[in-house]
Amino acid sequence: MEKKATKGLSLGWAGAFTWFGGHCGSGFASGRQIVQYTTRHGIAGFWIPLLVWSVLGWFFYWAVSYGTLVRARTYKEWAKSFYGKFLGPIMAVFLDFVGVVGGFIVLATMFAAAGQLFLEVFGLNFVVGALITAVICGIIVVFGYKVYSLVNAFITIPMTIMLLIVQVTVIASNWSNIQNVIATSGNNGTTFAEMIQSCIAYGGLQSGAYATFISLAYFGGKNWTKKDTIQACWGGAALNCFMHMFNIFMIYGGFPRVNDKALVTMSLIGELPPVIRNWLLPLYQIVLLLAIITTSVGSPYSIMVRFGHLGAKLVPNLRVRQAILGIGYPVLAVILSTVGLIALVSKGYSAIGNARTPSTVIPVSLLGIWRLNQMKKRADAGEDILMSPPVEEAFDV
Numbered sequence: 001m002e003k004k005a006t007k008g009l010s011l012g013w014a015g016a017f018t019w020f021g022g023h024c025g026s027g028f029a030s031g032r033q034i035v036q037y038t039t040r041h042g043i044a045g046f047w048i049p050l051l052v053w054s055v056l057g058w059f060f061y062w063a064v065s066y067g068t069l070v071r072a073r074t075y076k077e078w079a080k081s082f083y084g085k086f087l088g089p090i091m092a093v094f095l096d097f098v099g100v101v102g103g104f105i106v107l108a109t110m111f112a113a114a115g116q117l118f119l120e121v122f123g124l125n126f127v128v129g130a131l132i133t134a135v136i137c138g139i140i141v142v143f144g145y146k147v148y149s150l151v152n153a154f155i156t157i158p159m160t161i162m163l164l165i166v167q168v169t170v171i172a173s174n175w176s177n178i179q180n181v182i183a184t185s186g187n188n189g190t191t192f193a194e195m196i197q198s199c200i201a202y203g204g205l206q207s208g209a210y211a212t213f214i215s216l217a218y219f220g221g222k223n224w225t226k227k228d229t230i231q232a233c234w235g236g237a238a239l240n241c242f243m244h245m246f247n248i249f250m251i252y253g254g255f256p257r258v259n260d261k262a263l264v265t266m267s268l269i270g271e272l273p274p275v276i277r278n279w280l281l282p283l284y285q286i287v288l289l290l291a292i293i294t295t296s297v298g299s300p301y302s303i304m305v306r307f308g309h310l311g312a313k314l315v316p317n318l319r320v321r322q323a324i325l326g327i328g329y330p331v332l333a334v335i336l337s338t339v340g341l342i343a344l345v346s347k348g349y350s351a352i353g354n355a356r357t358p359s360t361v362i363p364v365s366l367l368g369i370w371r372l373n374q375m376k377k378r379a380d381a382g383e384d385i386l387m388s389p390p391v392e393e394a395f396d397v
Contacts, residue, residue, distance in 0.1 A: 011220050012231025018216075019209045019236035020243070021156040021294030028163060028247050030113050030288065031264030032345045037202040038244075039251045040259055041195050042185030048195060049244040052203045057237030059361050060210050062368025064229050067214035069375055070387050074306045075099065075211035077387035082364070082371055091359065095211075098355050099306070102208060103299030105348035107134070107329070108336035110296045112344055113288065115337060116262055121285055130334045133289075137296040138327030141304055142319075159290040160243070166284050167250045169276060170268050174253025181252040188256065204353030206240070207361050212298055215305045218388065262341040263288070300329045 028034070038048050063078070072078035079095050080088035111130035118129025171178065187195075213232055217224045251258065254268045261267040266288070269281050304325045308318065315321045336344075379385050 010228060010231060011216070011224055012228030013235060015213055015216055015228070015232030016236035016239060017156040018212065018294075018298070019232070020239045021159070021291070022209055022212075022298040023206055023240050024156070024159065024163070024243075024291040024294055028243050028291065030262075030291075030341070031247065031251055031258070031268075032113075032262060032341055033202070033349065034244070034247050034251055035259055035261075035264055036345050036349070037198040038248055039255055040188060041190045041198065042188030042255075043182050043252075044185075044187035045190075045195055045198070046248065048199055048202070049241055049248070052199050052206070053237045053241035053244065055361065055365060056203055056207060056240075057234045059207060059365045059368070060213065060233035060237065061229060062372065063210045063360070063364050064213045064217055064233055065226075066364075066368060066372050066375070068217045068224065068229065069372060069379070070385050071218060071390050072214055073218045073388040075214055075302070076306060078211075078214050081375070081385070081387055094359060096306070098352065098359070099208070099211060099302065102205075102352040102356070103303055104329070104333050104336065105344060105352055106208075106299050107137075107296055107333035108339070109341060109344040109348065110292045111330070111334050111337035112339070112341040113263065114292045116341060117285065117288055117292075120263075120266070127334065127338065130337045131331065133292060133296065134330040134334050135327065137293055138300060138330045140293070140297050141300045141326040141330075142323045155290050155294055159287055159294070162283055162287045163243070163291075164246070166265065166269070166280060166287060167246055169280055170250045170253055170265070170272070173272050173276065174250075174268070177255070178249060178252045181255045185252075185255065200357045201350040201353035204355065204357035204361060205349050206353075207356050208302075208352070209236075209298060210360070211302050211306075215302065221390070260342075296330065300326050303329055 038045050041048070066072075066082055067078045070078070070081045072081060075095055076092045079092040082088070083091040111134055114133035115126035115128075115130035118124040118132070119126050122129075216232075217229065220228065250268065251264060254264070254271070258264045258267050265284060266281070269277055269284055272280065304322050307325060308322045311321055311324075312318075315324065339348075375385050
């Protein structure tokens, strides 16, 4: 692979758009996640995305920098090295558990959104719609890194433009209500402690992409540079923060009546005059479907990379094993999707975020620089710190 992951797009920016695309479905396109962790606090919660994405940019940068230094192929190798000989193996098992269960919940949430979309738009059975989406995402994952990064990069850019059109239109149509929310909503009856808890849950949930970045940096070989790390981590955080803030304004346009809606953005569009709704709704439905796909490929890709080596005796062919994981994992998540979008976001997402923040985000944010300098000194002293053999050139997986 050349230095460019895609035409005119560096490996770092491809990673940034992958992160953004992975966040887009549950957070931006559906709007459900923004309600749960930001706008329900009224205008007083406006600062939440600023804190969340600043911390995540910092966390991602040191996590990926450390992974690149020790040549960690997966988050398990990264954890074993970062947390040391005693705590490392324990944390590796814990992160495996959080990764598998968390990824399963994220997929189920996305497929719940897809099932709801197919049901409302086409009258298709909820499970059938979710299953179709699961198979599409699984196929993309099985084709590997090249297709994975291409899909995320090239779908995310037009998807973002379409999403901005939707948001600007909804904001303009509901500007008077937005002004009223800003002037009167306050904290909507919540407390500062609850806002901090929203930061912990939301930030922890969105931190999961660091595992994908570690793998992408490893498979990028010498083509992945410090500049790519900066672009992926800080550029990705900036993209997510910008769209998060913009999305808040849009949802304030329907506050508080949309707080109990599953597909928040669709509800807002449904309230618009027919002359606007008739062209905006089909555009939004395309955006939501694309967002669900870009969000859904990240978890099975990480699982495929992490566990693809297992079962070699039973299934000798690596690609076949990857296909079983890449398609089977999403298909199983369809079962959990029947719980419903609101329940999965409020309960499942919070559980993931609350597990990840204290186990990875806080330790790396506080100790990342120190651990990186420690490992550099050990490397300079001639000690072998590499977790996997170095990759000279990028390759597909």
